[in-house]
Amino acid sequence: xxxxxxxxxxxxxxxxxxxxxxxxxxxxxxxxxxxxxxxxxxxxxxxxxxxxxxxxxxxxxxxxxxxxxxxxxxxxxxxxxxxxxxxxxxxxxxxxxxxxxxxxxxxxx
Amino acid sequence: xxxxxxxxxxxxxxxxxxxxxxxxxxxxxxxxxxxxxxxxxxxxxxxxxxxxxxxxxxxxxxxxxxxxxxxxxxxxxxxxxxxxxxxxxxxxxxxxxxxxxxxxxxxxxxxxxx
Numbered sequence: 167x168x169x170x171x172x173x174x175x176x177x178x179x180x181x182x183x184x185x186x187x188x189x190x191x192x193x194x195x196x197x198x199x200x201x202x203x204x205x206x207x208x209x210x211x212x213x214x215x216x217x218x219x220x221x222x223x224x225x226x227x228x229x230x231x232x233x234x235x236x237x238x239x240x241x242x243x244x245x246x247x248x249x250x251x252x253x254x255x256x257x258x259x260x261x262x263x264x265x266x267x268x269x270x271x272x273x274x275x
Numbered sequence: 276x277x278x279x280x281x282x283x284x285x286x287x288x289x290x291x292x293x294x295x296x297x298x299x300x301x302x303x304x305x306x307x308x309x310x311x312x313x314x315x316x317x318x319x320x321x322x323x324x325x326x327x328x329x330x331x332x333x334x335x336x337x338x339x340x341x342x343x344x345x346x347x348x349x350x351x352x353x354x355x356x357x358x359x360x361x362x363x364x365x366x367x368x369x370x371x372x373x374x375x376x377x378x379x380x381x382x383x384x385x386x387x388x389x
Contacts, residue, residue, distance in 0.1 A: 174316075200377060209281075209368050209380040210319070254318060263309075263378060265318045 169193050172255055172266030181275050185242040187253050189266045192236065195259035199231050201240045202254045204268065210254055214240065245273045277303045279371050281381035288359055289389055296354045296384045298369030304349035305371035309378060310342070313366040325352055359388040 172189045179185055187201075198217055202210035214229035216222045216238075222229045230239040238257070242249055250273050255266040278301040288294050298308060307326050311319040323339075325331035325346035333339045341363075343355040352371075356363055364387050370378040 198377070202380070207366075207383070207385065209279075209370075209383040212377060212379065215377050262321055262324065267318045270316075 167192055169264050170255065170257060170266045173269055174267045176270040176272060178272045178274060179245060181245060181247060181273055183245050183273075185245050185249070185271060185273075187240040187242075187255070187269050187271070189238050189255035189257075190236055191238075191257060191264075193257075193259065193264075194233075194236070196257040196264075198258050199229070199238050200256040200263075201227075201229055202256060202265075204252045204254060206251075213253075247273045247275050249273050277301075277371070277373075277376075277379040279305075279369065279379050279381040281369055281384050283384060284382060285385045285387075287387045287389065290360055291358055294356045294359055294386060296356075296367055296369075296386075298352045298354070298371065298381050300350045300371040300373075300379075303371075303373050305352075305373055306349065307372050308346055308352040309370045309372075310344060310352075310354050311368045311370065313368060313383075315366075319368060322354075356386065359386070361388045364388045 170191045201214040204210045216229050219231045219233045226243045228241040252268040252270045254268040280299045282297045310322045313319050322337045323331045323333045325344050331344035346352040368383040370380040372378045
């Protein structure tokens with residue numbers, strides 16, 4: 167079993183839709199949870215960084231962590247074509263960052 | 276947010292030659308830098324972790340004599356792919372962090388070995 171599971175997609179939605187991206191994990195030592203956005207042929211860009219269970223909102227993005235279920239989510243409201251990218255969840259405990267496989271998202275105008 | 280740069284962004288080389296990739300933290304001092312490799316449509320694979328002034332720690336299966344890492348200062352780390360072969364062609368990404376802060380990634384370097 168992989169430490170972090172993420173559906174690779176691809177996921178295609180119309181502009182303006184609410185997007186839900188998810189990851190599950192097996193290592194209960196993970197304490198820090200991140201979402202990165204990666205455009206084609208570019209390095210990952212940090213979107214959200216959370217530590218505790220609950221919700222964290224930043225503009226159109228909301229990150230949700232449920233440590234009891236070992237489940238994290240990223241919601242994108244009012245999605246835009248410019249949101250089209252690959253979204254990677256990442257998490258760490260005391261050691262290295264572990265990435266999900268990434269979900270390729272396309273927002274259709 | 277913190278800025279990390281990489282140079283070059285793209286490099287093509289002949290098989291058997293060595294290639295050096297630079298990673299710089301532009302507006303912060305990076306106590307730790309990381310080197311990743313990414314294959315098409317795949318996630319990032321950690322190759323090694325380097326702390327300034329000490330030897331890099333390589334992940335299992337990564338040849339340290341092939342992928343030489345130097346972290347000589349708090350703002351610069353280099354990855355040298357020695358005697359490159361076509362199977363080394365990939366997207367190499369570095370990241371940097373200061374203390375317990377989160378990692379910030381560079382834009383990546385695309386290596387093509389002919």
